[in-house]
Ligand SMILES: NC(=O)c1ccc[n+]([C@@H]2O[C@H](COP(=O)([O-])OP(=O)(O)OC[C@H]3O[C@@H](n4cnc5c(N)ncnc54)[C@H](O)[C@@H]3O)[C@@H](O)[C@H]2O)c1
Protein backbone atom coordinates (compact mmCIF):
# COMPACT_ATOMS: atom_id res chain seq x y z
CA UNK A 1 0.00 0.00 0.00
CA UNK A 2 1.34 3.43 -0.95
CA UNK A 3 2.28 5.50 2.10
CA UNK A 4 1.73 9.25 2.27
CA UNK A 5 3.84 11.64 4.31
CA UNK A 6 1.16 14.35 4.03
CA UNK A 7 -0.40 15.29 7.36
CA UNK A 8 -4.12 16.03 7.58
CA UNK A 9 -4.48 19.69 8.63
CA UNK A 10 -6.84 20.28 11.55
CA UNK A 11 -9.06 23.19 10.65
CA UNK A 12 -12.00 25.10 12.05
CA UNK A 13 -14.73 26.85 10.06
CA UNK A 14 -13.42 29.60 7.77
CA UNK A 15 -15.58 32.66 8.50
CA UNK A 16 -14.87 36.37 8.02
CA UNK A 17 -11.28 35.67 6.97
CA UNK A 18 -10.33 33.65 10.05
CA UNK A 19 -10.62 30.16 11.53
CA UNK A 20 -13.52 29.92 13.99
CA UNK A 21 -14.63 26.98 16.14
CA UNK A 22 -18.26 26.00 15.44
CA UNK A 23 -20.69 27.35 18.04
CA UNK A 24 -21.65 23.82 19.12
CA UNK A 25 -17.99 22.67 19.00
CA UNK A 26 -18.89 19.39 17.24
CA UNK A 27 -16.62 17.66 14.73
CA UNK A 28 -17.06 14.91 12.12
CA UNK A 29 -14.48 12.15 11.51
CA UNK A 30 -12.62 12.00 8.20
CA UNK A 31 -12.47 8.46 6.83
CA UNK A 32 -9.95 7.34 4.23
CA UNK A 33 -12.04 5.12 1.89
CA UNK A 34 -9.04 3.05 0.80
CA UNK A 35 -8.25 1.93 4.37
CA UNK A 36 -11.56 2.57 6.20
CA UNK A 37 -9.47 4.35 8.85
CA UNK A 38 -10.23 7.64 10.60
CA UNK A 39 -7.47 10.08 9.59
CA UNK A 40 -8.72 13.31 11.09
CA UNK A 41 -11.85 15.36 11.58
CA UNK A 42 -13.65 18.45 10.27
CA UNK A 43 -15.77 21.01 12.12
CA UNK A 44 -19.53 20.45 12.11
CA UNK A 45 -21.33 23.73 11.48
CA UNK A 46 -24.91 24.35 12.60
CA UNK A 47 -27.46 27.05 11.81
CA UNK A 48 -25.80 29.39 14.34
CA UNK A 49 -22.60 29.23 12.29
CA UNK A 50 -24.60 29.80 9.11
CA UNK A 51 -26.00 33.01 10.59
CA UNK A 52 -22.50 34.21 11.52
CA UNK A 53 -21.17 33.40 8.04
CA UNK A 54 -24.09 35.15 6.30
CA UNK A 55 -23.50 38.26 8.44
CA UNK A 56 -19.80 38.20 7.51
CA UNK A 57 -20.71 37.92 3.82
CA UNK A 58 -23.12 40.84 4.03
CA UNK A 59 -20.50 42.98 5.79
CA UNK A 60 -18.00 42.18 3.03
CA UNK A 61 -20.44 43.40 0.38
CA UNK A 62 -20.95 46.63 2.34
CA UNK A 63 -17.20 47.31 2.68
CA UNK A 64 -15.18 49.01 -0.07
CA UNK A 65 -12.39 46.44 0.08
CA UNK A 66 -14.75 43.88 -1.49
CA UNK A 67 -18.12 45.43 -2.26
CA UNK A 68 -16.62 48.23 -4.36
CA UNK A 69 -13.83 46.32 -6.08
CA UNK A 70 -13.40 46.35 -9.84
CA UNK A 71 -13.16 43.13 -11.78
CA UNK A 72 -9.46 43.81 -12.26
CA UNK A 73 -8.95 44.03 -8.48
CA UNK A 74 -10.86 40.78 -7.93
CA UNK A 75 -8.87 39.14 -10.71
CA UNK A 76 -5.68 39.69 -8.70
CA UNK A 77 -7.08 37.61 -5.84
CA UNK A 78 -8.23 34.84 -8.20
CA UNK A 79 -4.81 34.64 -9.87
CA UNK A 80 -3.10 34.58 -6.46
CA UNK A 81 -5.37 31.70 -5.41
CA UNK A 82 -4.53 29.83 -8.64
CA UNK A 83 -0.81 30.31 -7.99
CA UNK A 84 -1.11 29.01 -4.43
CA UNK A 85 -3.06 25.94 -5.60
CA UNK A 86 -0.27 25.11 -8.04
CA UNK A 87 2.35 25.76 -5.34
CA UNK A 88 0.58 23.22 -3.12
CA UNK A 89 -0.56 20.94 -5.98
CA UNK A 90 1.17 17.77 -4.83
CA UNK A 91 0.01 18.11 -1.22
CA UNK A 92 -3.56 19.06 -2.22
CA UNK A 93 -3.73 16.14 -4.66
CA UNK A 94 -2.60 13.70 -1.98
CA UNK A 95 -5.12 15.12 0.50
CA UNK A 96 -7.85 14.77 -2.16
CA UNK A 97 -6.94 11.10 -2.73
CA UNK A 98 -6.78 10.32 1.00
CA UNK A 99 -10.17 11.94 1.56
CA UNK A 100 -12.17 10.83 -1.49
CA UNK A 101 -10.31 7.75 -2.81
CA UNK A 102 -9.64 9.47 -6.14
CA UNK A 103 -6.52 8.15 -7.89
CA UNK A 104 -3.45 10.35 -7.46
CA UNK A 105 -3.32 10.88 -11.22
CA UNK A 106 -6.92 12.17 -11.28
CA UNK A 107 -6.41 14.27 -8.13
CA UNK A 108 -3.38 15.94 -9.69
CA UNK A 109 -5.36 16.62 -12.88
CA UNK A 110 -8.14 18.11 -10.75
CA UNK A 111 -5.69 20.53 -9.11
CA UNK A 112 -4.51 21.70 -12.54
CA UNK A 113 -8.16 22.21 -13.50
CA UNK A 114 -8.80 24.12 -10.25
CA UNK A 115 -5.96 26.53 -10.95
CA UNK A 116 -6.97 26.94 -14.60
CA UNK A 117 -10.57 27.65 -13.57
CA UNK A 118 -9.51 30.41 -11.17
CA UNK A 119 -7.30 31.87 -13.92
CA UNK A 120 -10.16 31.70 -16.43
CA UNK A 121 -12.54 33.56 -14.15
CA UNK A 122 -9.84 36.13 -13.37
CA UNK A 123 -9.86 36.96 -17.08
CA UNK A 124 -13.67 37.14 -17.10
CA UNK A 125 -13.63 39.34 -13.98
CA UNK A 126 -11.34 41.80 -15.76
CA UNK A 127 -13.52 41.71 -18.88
CA UNK A 128 -16.54 42.50 -16.72
CA UNK A 129 -15.21 46.01 -16.09
CA UNK A 130 -15.87 46.97 -19.70
CA UNK A 131 -19.27 45.24 -19.68
CA UNK A 132 -20.46 46.53 -16.30
CA UNK A 133 -22.41 49.36 -17.95
CA UNK A 134 -23.70 48.61 -21.46
CA UNK A 135 -25.54 51.41 -23.30
CA UNK A 136 -28.72 50.36 -25.11
CA UNK A 137 -29.66 52.61 -28.04
CA UNK A 138 -33.37 53.38 -28.54
CA UNK A 139 -35.29 55.03 -31.38
CA UNK A 140 -36.18 57.88 -28.92
CA UNK A 141 -33.87 60.87 -28.24
CA UNK A 142 -35.66 61.71 -24.99
CA UNK A 143 -34.32 58.66 -23.19
CA UNK A 144 -30.88 57.42 -22.20
CA UNK A 145 -30.82 53.72 -21.35
CA UNK A 146 -28.20 51.21 -20.27
CA UNK A 147 -27.80 47.87 -18.50
CA UNK A 148 -25.72 47.32 -15.37
CA UNK A 149 -24.19 43.99 -14.39
CA UNK A 150 -23.83 43.86 -10.61
CA UNK A 151 -22.95 41.13 -8.10
CA UNK A 152 -26.08 39.21 -7.16
CA UNK A 153 -25.24 39.43 -3.45
CA UNK A 154 -24.69 36.69 -0.86
CA UNK A 155 -24.60 33.27 -2.53
CA UNK A 156 -24.76 29.80 -0.98
CA UNK A 157 -22.59 27.23 -2.78
CA UNK A 158 -23.35 23.61 -1.89
CA UNK A 159 -21.15 20.94 -3.45
CA UNK A 160 -20.65 17.14 -3.68
CA UNK A 161 -17.80 14.78 -2.81
CA UNK A 162 -16.84 13.30 -6.17
CA UNK A 163 -14.61 16.21 -7.28
CA UNK A 164 -14.36 17.99 -3.92
CA UNK A 165 -12.15 21.00 -4.72
CA UNK A 166 -12.98 21.14 -8.43
CA UNK A 167 -16.77 21.23 -7.97
CA UNK A 168 -16.30 23.89 -5.31
CA UNK A 169 -14.06 25.90 -7.64
CA UNK A 170 -16.64 25.74 -10.44
CA UNK A 171 -18.80 27.87 -8.12
CA UNK A 172 -16.36 29.85 -5.95
CA UNK A 173 -14.27 31.19 -8.86
CA UNK A 174 -17.17 32.76 -10.83
CA UNK A 175 -18.97 33.91 -7.68
CA UNK A 176 -15.87 35.84 -6.56
CA UNK A 177 -15.24 37.03 -10.14
CA UNK A 178 -18.76 38.51 -10.14
CA UNK A 179 -18.11 40.25 -6.82
CA UNK A 180 -20.52 38.17 -4.77
CA UNK A 181 -19.82 37.14 -1.18
CA UNK A 182 -19.99 33.37 -0.92
CA UNK A 183 -20.65 30.70 1.67
CA UNK A 184 -19.32 27.32 0.54
CA UNK A 185 -20.58 24.11 2.11
CA UNK A 186 -18.66 21.12 0.68
CA UNK A 187 -19.72 17.53 1.23
CA UNK A 188 -19.08 16.09 4.69
CA UNK A 189 -17.67 13.02 2.88
CA UNK A 190 -14.73 14.99 1.47
CA UNK A 191 -14.05 18.49 2.81
CA UNK A 192 -10.29 18.58 3.44
CA UNK A 193 -9.19 20.40 0.27
CA UNK A 194 -12.07 22.89 0.46
CA UNK A 195 -10.89 23.86 3.94
CA UNK A 196 -7.39 24.25 2.48
CA UNK A 197 -8.93 26.65 -0.06
CA UNK A 198 -9.88 28.73 3.00
CA UNK A 199 -6.26 28.78 4.15
CA UNK A 200 -5.17 29.77 0.64
CA UNK A 201 -7.70 32.64 0.59
CA UNK A 202 -6.44 33.78 3.99
CA UNK A 203 -2.82 33.69 2.77
CA UNK A 204 -3.57 35.73 -0.38
CA UNK A 205 -5.41 38.31 1.70
CA UNK A 206 -8.89 37.83 0.23
CA UNK A 207 -10.98 40.43 2.11
CA UNK A 208 -12.77 38.95 5.12
CA UNK A 209 -16.23 37.58 4.40
CA UNK A 210 -15.79 37.40 0.62
CA UNK A 211 -15.54 33.63 0.95
CA UNK A 212 -16.73 31.69 4.00
CA UNK A 213 -16.39 27.90 4.28
CA UNK A 214 -18.71 25.86 6.48
CA UNK A 215 -18.26 22.10 6.75
CA UNK A 216 -20.76 19.73 8.28
CA UNK A 217 -23.84 17.62 7.70
CA UNK A 218 -25.96 18.85 4.81
CA UNK A 219 -29.35 19.06 6.56
CA UNK A 220 -27.71 21.00 9.44
CA UNK A 221 -24.93 23.08 7.86
CA UNK A 222 -26.30 23.64 4.35
CA UNK A 223 -30.09 23.49 4.58
CA UNK A 224 -30.28 26.79 6.56
CA UNK A 225 -28.73 28.53 3.55
CA UNK A 226 -31.72 27.62 1.36
CA UNK A 227 -34.17 29.24 3.75
CA UNK A 228 -31.98 32.12 4.97
CA UNK A 229 -33.60 35.52 4.20
CA UNK A 230 -30.18 37.15 3.59
CA UNK A 231 -28.84 34.54 1.17
CA UNK A 232 -29.73 35.74 -2.33
CA UNK A 233 -29.11 32.58 -4.35
CA UNK A 234 -28.19 28.92 -4.00
CA UNK A 235 -25.92 27.17 -6.47
CA UNK A 236 -26.12 23.43 -5.84
CA UNK A 237 -24.41 20.37 -7.24
CA UNK A 238 -25.49 17.02 -5.91
CA UNK A 239 -28.27 14.47 -6.00
CA UNK A 240 -31.81 14.92 -7.20
CA UNK A 241 -33.42 14.32 -3.76
CA UNK A 242 -31.25 17.00 -2.16
CA UNK A 243 -31.76 19.38 -5.06
CA UNK A 244 -35.50 18.99 -4.64
CA UNK A 245 -35.29 19.85 -0.93
CA UNK A 246 -33.16 22.92 -1.64
CA UNK A 247 -35.51 24.11 -4.37
CA UNK A 248 -38.54 23.62 -2.12
CA UNK A 249 -37.01 25.60 0.74
CA UNK A 250 -35.75 28.36 -1.58
CA UNK A 251 -39.14 28.61 -3.28
CA UNK A 252 -40.70 29.89 -0.01
CA UNK A 253 -38.56 33.04 -0.43
CA UNK A 254 -38.67 33.06 -4.25
CA UNK A 255 -34.92 32.57 -4.03
CA UNK A 256 -33.19 31.62 -7.29
CA UNK A 257 -31.35 28.33 -7.44
CA UNK A 258 -29.28 26.48 -10.00
CA UNK A 259 -29.18 22.70 -9.78
CA UNK A 260 -26.46 20.48 -11.27
CA UNK A 261 -27.84 17.04 -10.50
CA UNK A 262 -27.41 13.42 -11.46
CA UNK A 263 -27.39 11.59 -14.74
CA UNK A 264 -27.68 8.22 -16.50
CA UNK A 265 -26.00 9.18 -19.73
CA UNK A 266 -25.80 7.02 -22.87
CA UNK A 267 -22.88 6.26 -25.15
CA UNK A 268 -24.07 5.03 -28.57
CA UNK A 269 -21.52 3.07 -30.63
CA UNK A 270 -22.10 2.49 -34.38
CA UNK A 271 -20.50 -0.23 -36.47
CA UNK A 272 -18.89 2.32 -38.82
CA UNK A 273 -16.14 3.26 -36.32
CA UNK A 274 -12.62 2.87 -37.67
CA UNK A 275 -10.82 1.62 -34.57
CA UNK A 276 -12.69 -0.58 -32.13
CA UNK A 277 -10.11 -0.23 -29.36
CA UNK A 278 -10.34 3.57 -29.43
CA UNK A 279 -14.10 3.35 -28.95
CA UNK A 280 -13.68 0.69 -26.26
CA UNK A 281 -11.32 2.90 -24.27
CA UNK A 282 -13.73 5.85 -24.42
CA UNK A 283 -16.52 3.54 -23.22
CA UNK A 284 -14.30 2.47 -20.31
CA UNK A 285 -13.20 6.03 -19.46
CA UNK A 286 -16.79 7.25 -19.76
CA UNK A 287 -17.97 4.95 -16.98
CA UNK A 288 -14.97 3.82 -14.91
CA UNK A 289 -12.91 7.02 -14.52
CA UNK A 290 -13.17 8.43 -10.98
CA UNK A 291 -14.48 4.96 -10.08
CA UNK A 292 -17.66 5.83 -11.97
CA UNK A 293 -18.50 8.56 -9.45
CA UNK A 294 -19.15 11.08 -12.19
CA UNK A 295 -22.43 12.92 -12.76
CA UNK A 296 -21.96 12.73 -16.52
CA UNK A 297 -20.78 9.10 -16.60
CA UNK A 298 -21.90 7.38 -19.79
CA UNK A 299 -23.11 4.40 -17.79
CA UNK A 300 -25.47 3.08 -20.48
CA UNK A 301 -23.56 1.54 -23.39
CA UNK A 302 -25.75 1.16 -26.49
CA UNK A 303 -23.92 -0.84 -29.20
CA UNK A 304 -24.97 -1.59 -32.78
CA UNK A 305 -25.85 -5.28 -32.90
CA UNK A 306 -23.47 -6.07 -35.79
CA UNK A 307 -20.36 -5.31 -33.66
CA UNK A 308 -21.71 -6.06 -30.19
CA UNK A 309 -20.01 -9.40 -29.67
CA UNK A 310 -16.58 -8.21 -30.85
CA UNK A 311 -16.93 -4.94 -28.96
CA UNK A 312 -17.79 -6.69 -25.68
CA UNK A 313 -14.87 -9.11 -26.11
CA UNK A 314 -12.48 -6.15 -26.43
CA UNK A 315 -14.24 -4.30 -23.60
CA UNK A 316 -13.69 -7.27 -21.29
CA UNK A 317 -9.97 -7.46 -22.16
CA UNK A 318 -9.53 -3.73 -21.46
CA UNK A 319 -11.56 -3.91 -18.24
CA UNK A 320 -9.52 -6.81 -16.87
CA UNK A 321 -6.45 -4.69 -17.53
CA UNK A 322 -7.52 -1.83 -15.23
CA UNK A 323 -5.23 -1.47 -12.21
CA UNK A 324 -7.32 -1.41 -9.04
CA UNK A 325 -5.25 -0.40 -6.01
CA UNK A 326 -4.54 2.13 -3.31
CA UNK A 327 -5.26 5.41 -5.13
CA UNK A 328 -1.78 6.72 -4.20
CA UNK A 329 -0.11 3.87 -6.04
CA UNK A 330 1.36 4.81 -9.38
CA UNK A 331 -0.79 3.82 -12.40
CA UNK A 332 -3.81 3.13 -10.20
CA UNK A 333 -6.81 3.57 -12.50
CA UNK A 334 -9.59 2.58 -10.13
CA UNK A 335 -9.72 3.55 -6.47
CA UNK A 336 -12.37 2.89 -3.83
CA UNK A 337 -15.90 4.24 -3.61
CA UNK A 338 -15.97 7.33 -1.38
CA UNK A 339 -17.73 5.87 1.66
CA UNK A 340 -19.21 2.71 3.16
CA UNK A 341 -22.70 4.11 2.49
CA UNK A 342 -22.04 4.68 -1.20
CA UNK A 343 -20.20 1.33 -1.41
CA UNK A 344 -23.23 -0.54 -0.08
CA UNK A 345 -25.49 1.40 -2.49
CA UNK A 346 -23.37 0.34 -5.49
CA UNK A 347 -23.36 -3.33 -4.43
CA UNK A 348 -27.14 -3.18 -3.90
CA UNK A 349 -27.66 -1.88 -7.46
CA UNK A 350 -25.61 -4.82 -8.78
CA UNK A 351 -27.50 -7.37 -6.68
CA UNK A 352 -30.85 -5.90 -7.73
CA UNK A 353 -29.82 -6.11 -11.39
CA UNK A 354 -29.02 -9.81 -10.92
CA UNK A 355 -32.34 -10.39 -9.17
CA UNK A 356 -34.18 -8.66 -12.00
CA UNK A 357 -32.64 -11.10 -14.51
CA UNK A 358 -29.64 -9.19 -15.88
CA UNK A 359 -26.25 -10.89 -16.40
CA UNK A 360 -23.11 -9.71 -14.59
CA UNK A 361 -20.76 -10.19 -17.53
CA UNK A 362 -17.78 -9.00 -15.49
CA UNK A 363 -17.05 -7.76 -11.96
CA UNK A 364 -19.76 -6.95 -9.46
CA UNK A 365 -17.75 -7.78 -6.36
CA UNK A 366 -14.89 -6.67 -4.13
CA UNK A 367 -11.53 -7.27 -5.89
CA UNK A 368 -9.90 -10.42 -4.47
CA UNK A 369 -6.62 -8.65 -3.64
CA UNK A 370 -8.13 -5.79 -1.66
CA UNK A 371 -9.52 -6.97 1.67
CA UNK A 372 -9.91 -3.44 3.09
CA UNK A 373 -11.36 -0.32 1.57
CA UNK A 374 -14.61 0.38 -0.29
CA UNK A 375 -13.45 -1.21 -3.55
CA UNK A 376 -15.82 -2.49 -6.25
CA UNK A 377 -14.59 -4.16 -9.43
CA UNK A 378 -15.40 -2.38 -12.70
CA UNK A 379 -18.66 -4.09 -13.57
CA UNK A 380 -20.32 -4.81 -16.93
CA UNK A 381 -23.97 -5.84 -16.95
CA UNK A 382 -25.74 -7.32 -20.02
CA UNK A 383 -29.17 -8.83 -20.75
CA UNK A 384 -30.63 -5.58 -19.47
CA UNK A 385 -34.16 -4.46 -20.30
CA UNK A 386 -35.45 -0.92 -20.09
CA UNK A 387 -37.72 -1.61 -17.12
CA UNK A 388 -34.79 -2.62 -14.90
CA UNK A 389 -33.51 -0.37 -12.11
CA UNK A 390 -29.93 -0.66 -13.45
CA UNK A 391 -31.08 0.91 -16.74
CA UNK A 392 -33.05 3.72 -15.13
CA UNK A 393 -31.23 4.77 -11.96
CA UNK A 394 -27.89 6.49 -11.44
CA UNK A 395 -25.48 4.09 -9.67
CA UNK A 396 -22.64 6.58 -9.17
CA UNK A 397 -20.12 3.74 -9.23
CA UNK A 398 -18.12 1.72 -11.81
CA UNK A 399 -21.13 -0.09 -13.27
CA UNK A 400 -21.79 -0.12 -17.03
CA UNK A 401 -25.01 -1.57 -18.38
CA UNK A 402 -25.24 -2.65 -22.01
CA UNK A 403 -27.97 -2.86 -24.64
CA UNK A 404 -27.80 -3.33 -28.41
CA UNK A 405 -29.68 -1.70 -31.30
CA UNK A 406 -30.17 -2.26 -35.04
CA UNK A 407 -31.34 1.10 -36.43
CA UNK A 408 -30.65 4.78 -35.73
CA UNK A 409 -34.28 5.24 -34.60
CA UNK A 410 -33.87 2.47 -32.04
CA UNK A 411 -30.55 3.94 -30.84
CA UNK A 412 -31.95 7.41 -30.24
CA UNK A 413 -35.01 6.02 -28.50
CA UNK A 414 -32.83 3.98 -26.13
CA UNK A 415 -30.42 6.88 -25.57
CA UNK A 416 -33.19 9.28 -24.58
CA UNK A 417 -35.00 6.68 -22.51
CA UNK A 418 -34.04 8.31 -19.20
CA UNK A 419 -35.52 10.81 -16.73
CA UNK A 420 -32.14 12.53 -16.77
CA UNK A 421 -30.66 14.78 -19.43
CA UNK A 422 -27.09 15.64 -18.51
CA UNK A 423 -24.83 14.16 -21.23
CA UNK A 424 -24.92 11.90 -24.31
CA UNK A 425 -22.12 10.44 -26.43
CA UNK A 426 -21.97 8.99 -29.94
CA UNK A 427 -19.12 7.02 -31.53
CA UNK A 428 -19.38 7.08 -35.35
CA UNK A 429 -17.28 8.33 -38.28
CA UNK A 430 -20.42 9.44 -40.14
CA UNK A 431 -20.44 13.23 -39.72
CA UNK A 432 -24.08 13.67 -40.79
CA UNK A 433 -25.15 10.94 -38.39
CA UNK A 434 -23.30 12.68 -35.54
CA UNK A 435 -25.05 15.93 -36.52
CA UNK A 436 -28.41 14.17 -36.40
CA UNK A 437 -27.67 12.71 -32.96
CA UNK A 438 -26.37 16.03 -31.64
CA UNK A 439 -29.82 17.43 -32.34
CA UNK A 440 -31.76 14.34 -31.28
CA UNK A 441 -30.08 13.76 -27.89
CA UNK A 442 -32.07 15.25 -24.98
CA UNK A 443 -29.16 16.50 -22.87
CA UNK A 444 -27.06 19.56 -22.10
CA UNK A 445 -23.69 17.99 -22.99
CA UNK A 446 -22.89 16.11 -26.22
CA UNK A 447 -19.68 14.18 -26.78
CA UNK A 448 -18.79 13.02 -30.32
CA UNK A 449 -16.20 10.20 -30.56
CA UNK A 450 -15.25 10.75 -26.93
CA UNK A 451 -16.79 10.71 -23.46
CA UNK A 452 -16.15 13.01 -20.45
CA UNK A 453 -13.55 15.57 -21.68
CA UNK A 454 -14.51 18.73 -19.75
CA UNK A 455 -13.34 22.27 -20.47
CA UNK A 456 -14.05 25.26 -18.21
CA UNK A 457 -14.79 27.45 -21.27
CA UNK A 458 -17.96 25.47 -22.11
CA UNK A 459 -21.34 25.47 -20.34
CA UNK A 460 -21.85 22.50 -18.01
CA UNK A 461 -25.31 21.32 -17.09
CA UNK A 462 -28.35 19.42 -18.24
CA UNK A 463 -32.12 19.26 -18.47
CA UNK A 464 -34.97 17.10 -17.15
CA UNK A 465 -34.01 15.60 -13.75
CA UNK A 466 -30.36 16.60 -14.26
CA UNK A 467 -31.36 20.09 -13.21
CA UNK A 468 -31.09 23.55 -14.71
CA UNK A 469 -28.62 26.41 -14.92
CA UNK A 470 -25.05 26.12 -16.08
CA UNK A 471 -21.66 26.04 -14.40
CA UNK A 472 -18.53 27.13 -16.31
CA UNK A 473 -17.94 29.36 -19.27
CA UNK A 474 -19.49 32.82 -19.41
CA UNK A 475 -22.75 31.15 -18.37
CA UNK A 476 -21.14 30.24 -15.05
CA UNK A 477 -20.41 33.93 -14.39
CA UNK A 478 -23.78 35.31 -15.55
CA UNK A 479 -25.60 33.31 -12.86
CA UNK A 480 -23.89 35.35 -10.13
CA UNK A 481 -24.81 38.70 -11.68
CA UNK A 482 -27.87 40.86 -11.20
CA UNK A 483 -28.87 42.43 -14.54
CA UNK A 484 -30.21 45.94 -13.88
CA UNK A 485 -31.76 48.20 -16.53
CA UNK A 486 -31.52 52.00 -16.16
CA UNK A 487 -33.85 54.28 -18.12
CA UNK A 488 -33.34 58.06 -17.85
CA UNK A 489 -35.77 60.66 -19.28
CA UNK A 490 -33.48 63.38 -20.69
CA UNK A 491 -35.99 65.72 -22.39
CA UNK A 492 -36.87 69.19 -20.92
CA UNK A 493 -40.45 68.80 -22.22
CA UNK A 494 -43.30 67.61 -20.04
CA UNK A 495 -44.38 64.00 -20.55
CA UNK A 496 -47.85 65.39 -21.42
CA UNK A 497 -49.78 62.21 -20.81
CA UNK A 498 -52.21 64.06 -18.50
CA UNK A 499 -53.87 67.45 -19.03
CA UNK A 500 -52.02 69.94 -16.79
CA UNK A 501 -54.28 71.55 -14.14
CA UNK A 502 -52.67 74.91 -14.96
CA UNK A 503 -53.82 74.80 -18.58
N1 LIG B 1 -24.37 17.70 -12.39
C1 LIG B 1 -23.17 17.79 -11.87
O1 LIG B 1 -22.32 18.60 -12.29
C2 LIG B 1 -22.82 16.90 -10.69
C3 LIG B 1 -21.48 16.85 -10.27
C4 LIG B 1 -21.16 16.02 -9.20
C5 LIG B 1 -22.13 15.25 -8.55
N2 LIG B 1 -23.42 15.35 -8.99
C6 LIG B 1 -24.45 14.51 -8.37
O2 LIG B 1 -24.28 14.49 -6.92
C7 LIG B 1 -24.70 13.22 -6.43
C8 LIG B 1 -23.61 12.64 -5.58
O3 LIG B 1 -23.09 13.64 -4.74
P1 LIG B 1 -23.53 13.69 -3.23
O4 LIG B 1 -23.77 12.32 -2.71
O5 LIG B 1 -22.56 14.57 -2.50
O6 LIG B 1 -24.93 14.45 -3.30
P2 LIG B 1 -25.81 14.89 -2.06
O7 LIG B 1 -27.00 15.51 -2.65
O8 LIG B 1 -25.96 13.82 -1.05
O9 LIG B 1 -24.91 16.03 -1.33
C9 LIG B 1 -24.48 17.16 -2.05
C10 LIG B 1 -24.30 18.30 -1.06
O10 LIG B 1 -25.57 18.64 -0.53
C11 LIG B 1 -25.49 18.71 0.90
N3 LIG B 1 -26.81 18.43 1.44
C12 LIG B 1 -27.31 17.24 1.87
N4 LIG B 1 -28.57 17.39 2.32
C13 LIG B 1 -28.88 18.72 2.18
C14 LIG B 1 -30.03 19.52 2.45
N5 LIG B 1 -31.13 18.99 2.98
N6 LIG B 1 -29.98 20.85 2.15
C15 LIG B 1 -28.86 21.40 1.62
N7 LIG B 1 -27.75 20.70 1.33
C16 LIG B 1 -27.76 19.37 1.61
C17 LIG B 1 -24.43 17.70 1.25
O11 LIG B 1 -23.92 17.94 2.54
C18 LIG B 1 -23.42 17.96 0.14
O12 LIG B 1 -22.60 19.06 0.48
C19 LIG B 1 -24.95 12.36 -7.63
O13 LIG B 1 -26.32 12.30 -7.92
C20 LIG B 1 -24.24 13.08 -8.76
O14 LIG B 1 -24.79 12.82 -10.02
C21 LIG B 1 -23.79 16.13 -10.04
Ligand SMILES: NCCCC=O
Pocket residue numbers: 162163293294295296452453454
Ligand atom coordinates in the same frame (compact mmCIF):
# COMPACT_ATOMS: atom_id res chain seq x y z
N1 LIG C 1 -15.62 15.99 -15.63
C1 LIG C 1 -16.36 16.68 -14.61
C2 LIG C 1 -17.54 15.89 -14.08
C3 LIG C 1 -18.28 16.63 -12.99
C4 LIG C 1 -19.42 15.81 -12.46
O1 LIG C 1 -19.24 14.83 -11.73
Ligand code: NA
Pocket residue numbers: 030031032033098099100189190338
Ligand atom coordinates in the same frame (compact mmCIF):
# COMPACT_ATOMS: atom_id res chain seq x y z
NA1 NA D 1 -13.39 10.95 3.21
